[in-house]
Amino acid sequence: MDSALQTFEKRQKALRRKHERMARGYVNKLDRNGLITQRPDSKLGGILFKLVMLVVLAIVVSKILLLAALGQEAYLTHLTNLQAGGTAEQAGAWLMQIDPVTAKVAEGVALILN
Known part of the structure; x- marks a missing residue:
């Protein structure tokens, strides 16, 4: 029972x-x-996806703006300084490394900024 x-x-x-x-x-x-x-209705999945996409977009935009404002040489020196740091800094350096798409878009943004 x-x-x-x-x-x-x-x-x-x-x-x-x-x-x-x-x-x-x-x-x-x-x-x-x-x-x-x-x-x-599972509305959380849509919200979570939008949040992740917003974070990714913010990281990509910040990479582009930093690369356009600093220039490639200064940006690379900042990345090498980050790579020499601890685990969190190394993860940030890996995340902020220059990829081909970011480089091309940053060139266009640098022309607009200058």
Whole structure:
């Protein structure tokens, strides 16, 4: 009897969590059997993807602006100083290294800035 009560409470807890998620939004889906079911809408995935893309865009734009403002020689000296530092500085140097796309775009931005 105790195991039956535990499984019932487990199912009830799962159902309560599902209803709490559905209160924030749900989507109607068509099953294989032709039955329309309602499932919680997963809006977090879209928000997380947008946040990651925004961070990547910010890093790329900062690389381009720094490279255009400092020039390639000064930028490379800053990178070598970072590579001589600790683990966090080395990770930053790896992240901020010059790639071909950044170099080409920075050339165009440098022409606009000068």
